[in-house]
Amino acid sequence: MQSTGGIIVKLNPEMHLSEKIFSKPEMIPSRYGYGEGLVELGEKRNDVVVLGADLTASVCANWFQEKFPERFFQLGIAEQNMTNVAAGLSLVGKIPFVSTYGVFSTGRAWDQIRTTICYAKLNVKIGSAHGGISVGPDGATHQALEDIALMRVLPNMTVVVPSDSIESRKATVAVAEKIIGPAMVRFGREKVPVITTEKTPFELGKAQVLVEGKDVSIIACGAEVYYSLLAAKKLEEEGISVEVINLHTIKPIDKKTIIASAKKTGAVVTAEEHQVMAGMGSSVAEVLVQNYPVHMQFVGIQNRFGGSGNPDELMNEFNLTEKAIINAVKKVLDLKKN
Amino acid sequence: MNKITSVNELIDLTKTVRKDIVEMIHIAGSGHPGGSLSSAELFVALYFNELNHNPENPLWSERDRFVLSKGHVCPALYSVMARSGYFPVEELKTLRKLNSRLQGHPDMRKLPGIEVSTGSLGQGLSVAIGMALGLRADKKENRVYCMLGDGELNEGQVWEAVMSAGHYKLNNLIALVDRNNLQIDGVTEDVMQLEPLKDKWISFNWNVIECNGHEMSEVLNAFEKAKKEKVKPSVIIAHTVKGKGVSFMEDKAGWHGKSPNEEEKCKALEELL
Numbered sequence: 001m002q003s004t005g006g007i008i009v010k011l012n013p014e015m016h017l018s019e020k021i022f023s024k025p026e027m028i029p030s031r032y033g034y035g036e037g038l039v040e041l042g043e044k045r046n047d048v049v050v051l052g053a054d055l056t057a058s059v060c061a062n063w064f065q066e067k068f069p070e071r072f073f074q075l076g077i078a079e080q081n082m083t084n085v086a087a088g089l090s091l092v093g094k095i096p097f098v099s100t101y102g103v104f105s106t107g108r109a110w111d112q113i114r115t116t117i118c119y120a121k122l123n124v125k126i127g128s129a130h131g132g133i134s135v136g137p138d139g140a141t142h143q144a145l146e147d148i149a150l151m152r153v154l155p156n157m158t159v160v161v162p163s164d165s166i167e168s169r170k171a172t173v174a175v176a177e178k179i180i181g182p183a184m185v186r187f188g189r190e191k192v193p194v195i196t197t198e199k200t201p202f203e204l205g206k207a208q209v210l211v212e213g214k215d216v217s218i219i220a221c222g223a224e225v226y227y228s229l230l231a232a233k234k235l236e237e238e239g240i241s242v243e244v245i246n247l248h249t250i251k252p253i254d255k256k257t258i259i260a261s262a263k264k265t266g267a268v269v270t271a272e273e274h275q276v277m278a279g280m281g282s283s284v285a286e287v288l289v290q291n292y293p294v295h296m297q298f299v300g301i302q303n304r305f306g307g308s309g310n311p312d313e314l315m316n317e318f319n320l321t322e323k324a325i326i327n328a329v330k331k332v333l334d335l336k337k338n
Numbered sequence: 339m340n341k342i343t344s345v346n347e348l349i350d351l352t353k354t355v356r357k358d359i360v361e362m363i364h365i366a367g368s369g370h371p372g373g374s375l376s377s378a379e380l381f382v383a384l385y386f387n388e389l390n391h392n393p394e395n396p397l398w399s400e401r402d403r404f405v406l407s408k409g410h411v412c413p414a415l416y417s418v419m420a421r422s423g424y425f426p427v428e429e430l431k432t433l434r435k436l437n438s439r440l441q442g443h444p445d446m447r448k449l450p451g452i453e454v455s456t457g458s459l460g461q462g463l464s465v466a467i468g469m470a471l472g473l474r475a476d477k478k479e480n481r482v483y484c485m486l487g488d489g490e491l492n493e494g495q496v497w498e499a500v501m502s503a504g505h506y507k508l509n510n511l512i513a514l515v516d517r518n519n520l521q522i523d524g525v526t527e528d529v530m531q532l533e534p535l536k537d538k539w540i541s542f543n544w545n546v547i548e549c550n551g552h553e554m555s556e557v558l559n560a561f562e563k564a565k566k567e568k569v570k571p572s573v574i575i576a577h578t579v580k581g582k583g584v585s586f587m588e589d590k591a592g593w594h595g596k597s598p599n600e601e602e603k604c605k606a607l608e609e610l611l
Contacts, residue, residue: 049472073471076505081464081498088468091403091454092476096468112495115458116465120446 009233015210016199021229025193030223031129033165034187035060037172038097042068048176049089051075051082053100059129061099083109083124087116090123095176102128102144102186106151113182118154121181126151127172131161131186132273133301133318134223134311143306144186149278151184152251158183159251160204161272161280163225164194167248170202178204186222188273190311193226207254209261213243216329216336217261217268221247221280224271224299227315230322235329242329250280255287262288267336268296269328273320276300295335297328339393339422342386348554351382351421356583357610358417358430364603366434369442371587372594373487374414376518376551376578383557384483385418393423396451402480403453403469407462408487408516409443410595415452416440424451460493462486463513467503470511470571481565485514489521492530497542503571504543512564513544513573516551518580520591539573551576583610 011017018025041048042064049071050064056074065072073089075082079100086096098105105126106113117124128147135143152159158179162168168187175183201208210225211232220228225246232242243261247254262268268288270281276298285296301318315321342348355378363369384404385391392398406415413433420427425439432438439449443457454465466484473480490496503511515535523529532538539546545567549556557576564572580594581587584606587598598606 049475070475075502076498078495078498078502080461080495081467081502084461084464084495084499085468085471085502087454088405088465088470089472090468091465092469092472094472111458112461112464116454116456116461120455 009211009236011211012209015201015208016197017210018195018197021193021195022233025195027191028165028194029189029191030162030165030168030187031060031189033162033168034127034129034172034185035063037169038064039067040169040173041176042071047093047095048097049073049094050097050099051086053077053079053082053104055100055129059099059101059127079104079109080112083112084116086124087122095123095125097125097127099127099129101130101142102147103142106144106147106184110150114154117182118156121156123180124182125175126182126184128184128186130189132188132222133306133314133320134188134190134273136190136311136314137308139308140305145275145301145306147184147186148250148272148274148280152283153278156181157251158204158249160184160249161186161221162248163222163246164192164196166194166196166198166200167202171248174202174204188223192223195226195229205249205252205254207257208246208248209243209257210246211242211244213241213265215241215265215267216333217243217245217265218271218325218329219245219247219258219268219284220271221250222273224273224320227320227322227325228271231325231329234322234326240329240333247280247284250283253283253287255291258284258287259291262292262294266294267332268294269299269325269332270296271299271325274300276302295332297332299324299328339391345554345558348382348386351386352378352554353610354421355382355414355417357607359413360584360598360603360606360610362413362416362430362433363597365431366597368434368597369413370410370595371598372520372580373408373411373516373518375582375584375587376580377411377414377485377516378582379552379554379557380485380514380516380576381414381418383554383561385422387558388561389483390480393419393451396424400480403466403482405454405462405466405482405484406444406456407484408459408490409456412444415444419451459487459490460495463496463499466511467499467506467508470508471506474508474510480510482511483514484511485516488515488517488519488526488532489529491515491532500539500542500544507569508571509567509569511571512561513571515573515575516578517575518578520580520589520594522591522594524591536575543570545570545572546575547572548575548577551578552582585609
């Protein structure tokens with residue numbers, strides 16, 4: 001329970017979320033969690049190797065490289081080769097992490113991931129760095145807005161989109177230790193609020209109900225989880241009871257939690273820093289339409305490419321902040337009423 | 339397995355393999371005879387003389403690895419695998435059939451002994467490099483072999499791979515190029531010029547060996563030279579004839595991916611006696 005100016009936001013105590021979410025949360029890029037996760041894995045086991053494509057420091061894979069130089073492989077600006085070199089390393093018993101920007105790791109090397117890695121269910125982990133529009137000034141070419149869609153359509157692939165740096169670290173470790181097979185972990189460039197804590201439970205494939213509510217469910221992933229919590233707080237002030245779910249694992253999807261929440265609230269808003277077409281929201285829609293159809297609204301990139309700007313400006317411009325989520329909630333509640 | 343050192347015995351095996359290829363593709367009703375026939379000597383040399391492998395224990399830890407990057411010539415691979423004991427020869431007839439272990443392109447999850455599933459051209463050499471890097475990191479002596487087609491060299495990824503193997507000085511890696519000069523749309527040099535091919539590999543810091551890919555003793559000798567290289571990765575550019583052994587298929591791009599009918603099959607088998 002957290003007091004916020006007289007209004008009570010009922011954070012699920014089992015989730016052990018940060019106490020500073022609504023005051024002054026710590027700001028850390030989620031990519032730091034990837035870097036820390038790699039180092040943690042490197043210390044724990046000898047079979048983890050990391051591959052870089054000339055963006056090693058940018059995705060924090062240099063932390064692993066500095067500690068375990070003999071287990072780091074630089075492949076240069078050649079993502080297709082790097083991805084299949086990783087496949088080869090997995091075939092001689094290694095657990096390789098391919099580390100570069102998501103536009104390249106999941107886009108440029110898509111056929112390599114599809115035909116060599118996923119078809120044979122090889123144990124290769126794909127780091128999708130610089131996910132989302134918050135990449136900022138580099139603009140559209142470097143903002144991965146399709147990576148969830150590209151990866152989730154592939155059989156055997158696990159897709160994880162952590163919400164902050166702590167969860168990124170846990171996810172990075174988990175995809176190596178809990179899954180034998182391909183997995184993608186997405187993380188961002190910019191500082192984002194730390195909303196979870198060391199104590200927050202993390203299990204691949206298990207969505208987290210962060211706030212329990214009864215009028216509407218907001219299902220979010222990545223940086224949108226924080227904005228969903230902000231939206232929930234403001235909506236509570238208006239007397240709307242909001243459930244907030246962190247769907248960090250998009251594939252395999254936690255049908256049970258999604259269906260249970262839809263049954264309870266009867267209306268769902270999804271929020272993701274990704275194209276709404278074929279992304280996380282579409283995954284949720286696939287589950288609900290076949291099991292328990294309810295009205296839905298999708299917050300995300302609406303069939304546009306990104307652009308240059310400061311991350312905050314872009315999040316506003318592309319309707320990805322709590323304001324957009326609140327609007328979507330109001331709309332879905334109208335639909336539910338009528 | 340025990341290696342066959344007699345060149346004559348190996349040559350006899352190439353005839354068996356060529357007959358298998360023709361029969362399999364005839365029964366399947368589709369497949370790729372041209373490149374399968376051109377690479378028959380390379381496959382026989384690999385599976386009966388060169389590779390350290392154990393057909394009874396396909397996952398034997400000390401085995402050499404073979405990656406067939408040009409996955410479409412798997413009829414030749416299936417033939418040498420069956421003839422060396424990985425699975426019954428009778429099973430060759432199931433090529434490309436529903437639920438067969440002998441998929442149209444090699445599937446490691448279906449058929450033990452296939453090191454990696456392939457089919458999308460240009461990817462195998464990179465996989466072989468990953469294997470070679472990993473084995474070297476573990477201080478293993480096993481070698482990694484990878485066969486590519488010449489048409490496949492159009493793929494940009496091949497040259498990313500060639501660059502990285504030279505960079506990492508992978509002398510535990512031996513690539514083979516089946517240089518049969520034809521691809522689906524015609525002569526390789528018309529479709530996309532590859533020459534000077536040898537110079538390209540040399541300039542990427544590879545040890546380059548050329549041989550007549552239909553002279554068994556030359557092929558065996560090329561492997562010996564490759565294994566003596568202490569610093570660089572080696573590539574054997576094997577000069578071959580597409581459709582080799584069947585007169586009406588030889589040097590015809592049209593036989594890249596076409597199944598012989600009953601009459602053509604009989605004529606081909608007669609020639610291969």
